[in-house]
Amino acid sequence: MDQKQNVLRLPAERLYAKELEALKEADQDPKPAGWQLSPRSVLTFITGGQAGGVNITPKYIGHTRLVEIAVATLLTDRALLLIGEPGTAKSWLSENLTAAIHGDSSKVIQGTAGTSEEHVRYSWNYAMLLAHGPSDEALIKSPIYRAMEGGGIARFEEISRCASEVQDALISILSEKTISIPELGREVSAARGFSIIATANTRDRGVNEMSAALKRRFNILVLPSPAGLETEVEIVRKRVGEIAANYELQAALPEEEAVRKIVTIFRELRAGATLDSKEKLKSPSGVISTAEAISLLTNSMALAASFGNGQIQEEDLAAALQGAIVKDEEKDRIAWKEYLENVMKKRGSEWRSLYNACREMND
DSSP: OOOGGGGOOOHHHHTTHHHHHHHEEEESSSOTTTTSSSSHHHHHHHOOEEEHHHHHHHHOOOOOOHHHHHHHHHTOOOOEEEESSTTTSHHHHHHHHHHHHHHHOEEEEEOOOOOHHHHHHHEHHHHHHHOOOSOOOTTTEEEHHHHHTTTOOEEETTTGGGHHHHHHHHHHHHHOOOEEEETTTTEEEOOOEEEEEEEEEEETTTTOOOHHHHHHHHHEEEEEOOSSSHHHHHHHHHHHHHHHHTTOOOOOHHHHHHHHEEEEEEEHHTTTTTTTSSSSSOSSSSSOOOHHHHHHHHHHHHHHHHHHSSSHHHHHHHHHHHHHHOHHHHHHHHHHHHHHHHHGGGGOHHHHHHHHHHHHOOO
C-alpha cells in the first residue's frame, strides 16, 4: 500500500504538496530568509487562488486582512499568537502557515497541564547522561530548539493550558532568540526565519493567564467565529469533504440541506437566540463550535457507511446531535428539549423528520 494512503492524518505540507510545488514554480517575488515562498504566495496558499494553472484551495475562509497581518508578523522578530473560540481554525491556520513558509509543520508543542519547561527548551537522555555526562548525544532537543537551529517555525498549541512558569520559559527565547545550555557551556542562537506561532482558547481564560511580559512578545490576532450562515456552511462542507476523503469513508457526502440545518442549529444554540433574533434560547454548557459541526457530520457519514445504506439519514444526524449537544449535565438535556419543542417543531415539514428523530433520541 502507498505509504501516503496508510497515514491517518497527513500534515499540511504533504496534503497540499502539489499546490505548494506549483506556488514555488510560479513565485516571482523575493523570498525572506528561510522562507520557501514569498509573503504574497503564502497568502495565496492560505486564501486560495491560481498558480501555474493549478487551483489553490482556500485553507482559511475568513478575513483576508487577518491572514495578511499574520504573514507580516512572521516577517518580523515578533511571534504570533492566535486567539479565538473553539473551532475558529486557530490550529488549522497555524499548521498551514508553517507548511507554506517552511514546508515543515511538525515542530509542535501541545500545551497541557503536564507540559514542562523541558518540553520548551531541551531535556536529556538520562541513561546516556548518567553513563557519559552531558553531551550532544545525550541532549534531546525540543521542537522550539530544532526550529531555532534550522530557522523554522515552531507551533505551540493551547499555550494557556500550560502552567505560568512553563509559559514564562518562552520570554527569554522570544526576547534574546537564544537557548542557554549551561551543562554544555554554550548558547544556541536562532537562525534567520525562526518564529513561534502559538494558539490560545478563549474558553481557557483564567486557567493559566498569560503574563503581560509574555503577551508583549507576541503580536496577538483574534480569530472570529464565522461571520454568517453561508460562510460557516461553506467551511463545514469543505472540511467534511476533505476529512471524509482522508478517512476513505464509504458514504455519500451530506446534502446541502443537511449541512445547512446542522449549522443553523449550532449557530442558534451558540448565540442563545434564533437566527432572526425573535426568540431567546438556552445555550448548552459544552462547546457548540464549527469544529464540532464538522465532526458531527463526519461521524454521521461513518454511521451511514457502517450501519446504513451509505446515505446520511435523519436518524444519523439526530444521534450525532444528541452526543454533541447533550453532555453530562442535565441542563443540556433541558436546553436541547426546549429547542426541539420551541424552535425545530415549528419550522414546518422540511424539519419534521429531523425533529421526530431528535425527539425520539432525547426521550
